[in-house]
Amino acid sequence: MLIGVPKEIKNHEYRVGLTPASTRELVKRGHKVFVERDAGDAIGFSDTTYISSGATIVDTPEEIFGCADMIVKVKEPQENECKLLREGQLLYTYLHLAPDPKQTELLVASGATCVAYETVTDNAGGLPLLAPMSEVAGRLAPQMGAHHLERAQSGRGVLLGGVPGVAPATVTVIGGGVVGQNAALIAAGMGAQVTILDRSLERLRWLDNQYSGRIKTLYSTQTSVEDCALSSDMVIGAVLTAGAAAPKLLSREIIKDMLPGSVLVDVAIDQGGCFATSKATTHQEPTYIIDDVVHYCVANMPGAVARTSTLALNNATLPYAVALADQGLTALRENANLRNGLNVHRGKITHKAVSDALGYVHSDAQQALKN
Template identity: 65%
Template sequence: MLLGVPKEIKNHEYRVGLTPGSVRELTQRGHRVLVETSAGAGVGFADTDYLVAGAELVANAAEVFARAELIVKIKEPQPDECRQLRAGQILFTYLHLAPDPQQLALLLASGVTAIAYETVTAPGGGLPLLAPMSEVAGRMAIQAGASCLEKSRGGAGILLGGVPGVAPGRVAILGGGVVGYNAARMALGLGADVTLIERSGERLRWLDAQFSGRVRTLFATRDNIEAACLTADLIVGAVLIPGAAAPRLLDREQISRLHPGTVLVDVAIDQGGCFATSRPTTHADPTYSVDGVVHYCVANMPGAVARTSTLALNNATLPFVMALADLGWVQALRADPHLRNGLNLHAGQLTCAPVGEAQGIPTVDAEQVLKII
């Protein structure tokens, strides 16, 4: 199969869909890989590294999109990229379609077969292609939030760990999944006073055991969420419903009652955000304030640590890329129900029910699509 890796064009996005090591694995299996010039430069991979791995370098993204059968990316395609996709082509990347009607409309019009990293599942549960970036984002949420608490950045001027004789900062984490767990680890490591709120009783018991009682765990009721947030200095939104729009956990009125200088880090912003006042920001302009509350809502947080993120993600995606290349997308999805869960679009049809519900668009079942091909 002929695979293509374009350079990412989203604001301050330096990650790359395939590392030279991944390219070598694919070329050794008889596949061809097109890589746009300088696609890996942002994470320290030179064009010569790709050439040594067996890739063919091309001068621009247009050639990648025009020639490749399978496009492997990191971030959702931007409008210009969507318009270059075509029917019969496979796109494998993060999509986050639920809050993005423009991207959805363009991809439906293109006729492309789109498989989303974030809805691929694992045999034991979980989301194996979202987990590596969730680990990064959870840890970065505390790093970014701690920085935003500095007075010069609009925060309340609080050091999360405190100092002898001064209480530590208070952190409320909404969601106890991969993001929430990693955020709690980082906050606890800095010496913060941490409250973690989760709706699964089983997960709460696991979290309590992991932290040996050093993190305060609460069941996710409206009262508990409100009480924890109104006293917090840093609030991390870490909720996820696979493929669907994120639930809103703090409304506009509640946010107006947060004390000035509180910091909100909305890791759920890719799925629309979990705070009423959230809107996507970029690494170039990461924050804004509403009622004196600092909002950090960068939609590609792991892109700030692009090399770590690229390597971690490639470790997870490479087996699926090889399956798609070796078997073709139809046989790969028929053979693996978990990869099949990643199918979001095919030939102008939406196949992800949570996206359809969020956008008010009818869907078709992925298994039915595979039966008629």
């Protein structure tokens, strides 16, 4: 198979779909890999390294999209990239379609087969291709929030860990999954007073045992979420419904009553955000202020640590990339977990959460793949 790796063009996005090591694995199996010039240069993966791994370097995205049977990316294709896709081509990347009707419309029109990292499952029902970036985003969230609590960043002027004689910051993490656990781990490690909320008692028990009381656990209700938010210096939104738009957990009225200079970090922004006032921001302009509350809603948070993120992501995505390259659509037909990642196929929406969110007719993935 001919595999294309374009350079990411989203604002301050330096990750790359395949590392040189992943490229070497695919080339070893008889596939041809084309990498856009300087695609990995910003994070230490030079064109020379790709060439040594067996790749061919090309100059433009048009060449990549024009020659490849499968496109491997990190972030969702931007509008001009969507228009370069063609019928029968495989796209393998994060998509986050539920809050993005324009991208969905363009992918449907392209006729391409689009596999979303974030909805591929494993045998336990987990999301193995989302997990590594959730780990990175979770660990970044307190770090970013701590910076924006500084007074020069319009925050409350609170040090996350406090000092002897001065109380530490109060941090609320909504959601006890991969993002939430990692956010709580780092926030507590920085010395903050941390509360994590979730609706799974089993998960809360696990977290309580894991952290031996260093992190407070609460069952998540609308009341408990709002009460914690109103008394917190930082609130980290870490909820996920696979493939679907994120639920709105804090209303505009509650946010208006939060502590002046407090910080909201919305890690769910890729799926539309979990706060009523959330809107996607970039690494170039990461925050905005509404009602004296600082909002950090960067839609590609792991891009801030792009080398770590690319290596972690490739560890998870490579086996599925190999399966798609080796078998094409047969891999989707035969592997139910990979098939769960199929969001769009030849003009049809094949993931129910996406079709429900955007009002499309849902097509069963297995049936769609027979055509």
